[in-house]
Amino acid sequence: MSAEYYIWQYQINMASVSKFLFFILLLLPLGDLWSQGSERLKKEQKELENQISTTKSLLEKSKKNTKLSLEEVQLIERQVEYRERLLRNINNQIRSSELKVEQKQGRIEKLKAEIEQLKKQYRELLIYAYKHRSKYGDLMFIFSSRSVEEAIKRKLYLEKLAEIQKKQLRLIKQNMKLLEDEIVELDAQKKEQVVLASQKKEERAEIIEAKKEKEEIYNRYKAKEDDLLAELEKQKARKAKLKREIQAAIQREIAAEQARLEKERLEAERRAKERRENENTPESSGKETVDFAATRENKLVGKNFAANKGKLPWPVEKGTITQNYGKNAHPTLPNVYTQNNGVDISTPKNANVRAVFKGEVTSVINIPGAGKVVIIKHGDFRSVYSNLQDVYVTKGTKVDTKTPIGSLLPNQSGNVSVAHFEIHQVKGTSVNQLNPNLWISQ
Numbered sequence: 001m002s003a004e005y006y007i008w009q010y011q012i013n014m015a016s017v018s019k020f021l022f023f024i025l026l027l028l029p030l031g032d033l034w035s036q037g038s039e040r041l042k043k044e045q046k047e048l049e050n051q052i053s054t055t056k057s058l059l060e061k062s063k064k065n066t067k068l069s070l071e072e073v074q075l076i077e078r079q080v081e082y083r084e085r086l087l088r089n090i091n092n093q094i095r096s097s098e099l100k101v102e103q104k105q106g107r108i109e110k111l112k113a114e115i116e117q118l119k120k121q122y123r124e125l126l127i128y129a130y131k132h133r134s135k136y137g138d139l140m141f142i143f144s145s146r147s148v149e150e151a152i153k154r155k156l157y158l159e160k161l162a163e164i165q166k167k168q169l170r171l172i173k174q175n176m177k178l179l180e181d182e183i184v185e186l187d188a189q190k191k192e193q194v195v196l197a198s199q200k201k202e203e204r205a206e207i208i209e210a211k212k213e214k215e216e217i218y219n220r221y222k223a224k225e226d227d228l229l230a231e232l233e234k235q236k237a238r239k240a241k242l243k244r245e246i247q248a249a250i251q252r253e254i255a256a257e258q259a260r261l262e263k264e265r266l267e268a269e270r271r272a273k274e275r276r277e278n279e280n281t282p283e284s285s286g287k288e289t290v291d292f293a294a295t296r297e298n299k300l301v302g303k304n305f306a307a308n309k310g311k312l313p314w315p316v317e318k319g320t321i322t323q324n325y326g327k328n329a330h331p332t333l334p335n336v337y338t339q340n341n342g343v344d345i346s347t348p349k350n351a352n353v354r355a356v357f358k359g360e361v362t363s364v365i366n367i368p369g370a371g372k373v374v375i376i377k378h379g380d381f382r383s384v385y386s387n388l389q390d391v392y393v394t395k396g397t398k399v400d401t402k403t404p405i406g407s408l409l410p411n412q413s414g415n416v417s418v419a420h421f422e423i424h425q426v427k428g429t430s431v432n433q434l435n436p437n438l439w440i441s442q
Helices: 003-063 070-131 135-143 148-222 225-278 296-307
Strands: 320-323 326-329 337-340 343-348 352-354 359-367 371-378 381-391 404-408 416-427 430-434
Touching: 003 070, 003 320, 003 343, 070 148, 070 320, 070 343, 225 337, 225 359, 225 371, 225 381, 225 416, 225 430, 296 371, 296 381, 359 381, 371 404, 404 416
Parallel strands: none
Antiparallel strands: 320 343, 326 337, 343 416, 352 404, 359 371, 371 381, 381 404, 381 416, 416 430
């Protein structure tokens, strides 16, 4: 076979390699997507494990007291919910890992086939080179040409053949390296599957135990149904009083702000009148009005607060939400619901409460049976922190994000505390209650 044949074979081979590389490039974005999805699932897994660890710690503290509390029931419910979400997360990771394994196995098979083809062609090139290894053979091949143009062409063919040998060897080495990398990644994926399968088994066992514990507590509460209903009525009364006090405090703030603006308007009108009299300028027939909108700084704070919806830090450093905003089913009484004006977060006993955003303390009120309440103004928004035992700020204090503002009262069992957190928006003289679940980071 001639050098022309091997050059032709090389061109065909390069076309095949190009197609294969194009196929690999097509798979790369898919691999990136799987990688991004995998990273997202792992991040979610880490967050759920942190939440499970927090609720587990709070449950252990709650169980130290023989007195049963509703917070304990709610913590167990959260524990079950987080574990079930974690189990779904692990299932998704296992499926994602299986897809990656399938993809890598397909790429490995294609790489192996391509390497075999490259090796076969390289062997043929070596055999041809060996048979025509004589320097005189190459010269005779050139000198036997029928014209100068053909001799030049044959010389280029021979040079090309030598170049092909080197490139073919490089190509084989590159494909071998790709194959090794793919095999290493495949082994890593298979090991990850084993770990995930073990975690899945453990989570299933934990869920069964938590549900069993939840059922035992339910049975203990059934014997106290009358006491629970009586306690529920007391809680409703305390919540209603808390709501009235918070609304009244915010309305007082609105009235004080309006009074301040009216005073500034009248003072501005008085100064304008004096200025006209001094300048001997006749008063206009119409009454001059001065608009006093919110200060630029106040507007900016409110704008920034709204821009951070869904990204605000929690009002406590560690904790788990045991009651969401709005309608909540009672943890033990069937067909009984409670209405929550904010969110309740179970947290370690006497934990500090912190501001979720920079602002100014506008009210500090004491509500018998509900502890102390701090209201912080953020432009047109108000964040409200209830069930405080001690308060570290006073009216007019400027606070930054995460500034400690007070410590919480312990719950009835005395082992954990519950922070009650609300967000309101002031529009003119009306106050709208907002869902804090949508504002704090999840």
